[in-house]
Amino acid sequence: MKSRIFPLIATIVVFILLYMIGWQRFPAFGTTRVVLNILTDKSFLGVAAVGMTFVILSGGIDLSVGSIIAFTSIFCALLIKDVGVHPLGAFAIALALGAAFGGAMGAIIHYLKIPPFIVTLAGMFLARGCAFLLSEASVPIEHPFYSDISGMYYVFEDKGRLTFVATLFVIVLLVGLIIAHFTRFGRNVYALGGDKNSALLLGVPIARTTIGVYMLSSVLATLAGIIYSLYTRSGYPLATVGLELDAITAVVIGGTLLTGGVGYMAGTLVGVLILGVIQTYINFDGGLNSWWTKIVIGALLFVFIALQKVLSSGRPVFKLPSLKR
């Protein structure tokens, strides 16, 4: 059990270290503003990463989340602007659509036995393509509801703002935590990711769990799209290209194994925060170019994976599925 929780502890230690380095150079890191800004700025990435955590825990992968966010943002924008639907109605329709989309991907993966990588790749093309069909340009949303939402925030003493979208991210994360660790569905996801054949023999409903996982991921991606549209007050078909990569990176940095079955939802939060801290640091430091973000994140990814390898050598938890005894 210890080896399982270690990656999470390592992630938290690295986050604190990075934050300290930032604090040392820029005293502003000591205010709530920086943390809350990261939470707001990474809210849609975070919500998508929660869904991605479930998919990866189940031993799959979902490449479609970035496209679903873009589709949702433009879909809601057009529904509100051109059709005149109330934003809440638009959100409900988008969420239903997202659930159907994810369920369809899950069904194809399970029943037709096509690898998740390929199915969600097609889903990625489809969602992005549909977003382009709806509109090629950015569509601004001007609705009193949106102004109300962006007016809803709590200001701390040092002017840090806890925005609505950041709160939503934290709530989604808590709900995700409960689902992953304290419900039957969560246990099924872990079992499925740990060993599909054993899970089947133990009576885990494979079909229902697989479809449920992709449905959950797409619903959360849709929610992330709604957050994106609330945050930017617009819909944009070219939004969040490659966000799935950031989400996967956050999940992996958070200590979840891509082989499935091992990981913690809390790690994903820390993974998202680490991405945010690196970006904030590089933004604060005027001399560093933006491409350093990518290089540092790649290096960090390497360090984490190497760490997991070194710590886990010889323990069955970390063995590749191909090397099963």
Add this chain to the structure above:
Amino acid sequence: MSEMTQPAERGFSLQSLTRNRAFWPIFALLLILLGNRLIAPDFFNIEVVEGRIFGSLIVILIRGAPVVLLSIGMTLVIATKGIDLSVGAVIAISGAVAAVLVSTTDINPILAILISIGVGALCGLWNGILVAYFNIQPIVATLILMVSGRGIAQLITNGQIAIFNDETLAFVGTGVIAGIQFPIYICIAVFVIVMLLVRRTAIGLLIESVGANDRASYYAGIKAAQIKLFAYVASGICAALAGLILTADIKGADANNAGLWLELDAILAVVIGGTSLDGGRFFLGLSVIGALIIQSVETGILQSGLPPTFNLVVKAIVILIVLLLQSDVVRRWISNSVNRLRGQMRGQTA
């Protein structure tokens, strides 16, 4: 083996044909080409203008060259039960290296091209070492370079689009020999070399063995790690060649956008070609067919006059259909209904 148990039908047998692995991808390619012909009546026309061969089919070959190259390398990697997500980033890096070398130094362009290919091999070596010797899952190991690779490429070009005026380097992308553009020669050369390597030496067999079961292969005396290393280095070299073509084509290296998402196209091409992501048996020629399918769809959409916004949707739908045709479940369903239909027809004639 199923052909043995089936009663031999007179002459041409549809069943044995559809059972052939090569049937579905080639059938899909022909269908898409025919569809293109219906959209654009001059689709199959090939003419010689000023010593160059022109025509939509040639355009597909030229535009498809980078993905064809990537899919060759990717096939080897996937056959070892791996995956290489970094090829798009390697394209950006190798393009950046070549463009920066010829534009800022007096280096011989041929040497610059060789260095760029060497850098691609180095990237493959890095991936290969992580996968083969550190036992890191391929998808994670290559994710590292995928994430950081574009940053490295931007570092090399200093965030600019590196433009160059060197004719030798440009020749890689746009040169013409005997009426045919140079990228097509590169593809044919790489395909023939890799084909000879994997089918005329033991490497192909060893790759399939490692992909099917690397531990068993290791116990059988195969140096599984070295075989994996070979596959990733080959993929890196193929990516570097694709990067050179893409860079030479526009006489500039765009670190942000060169080869963006091409790794996905390459993986798709391999899967369409029938090589399983679970490793083992692989089909180089069919991967190339897969790459050509993807390019034909794209060229077809461009020529059809449909707004480019339809591009992704049509691509997604075609891919889904091809994948459904590949799926065992769907195939069984089709062959069952064909059999039932045939049984009914027999019943009627009897």
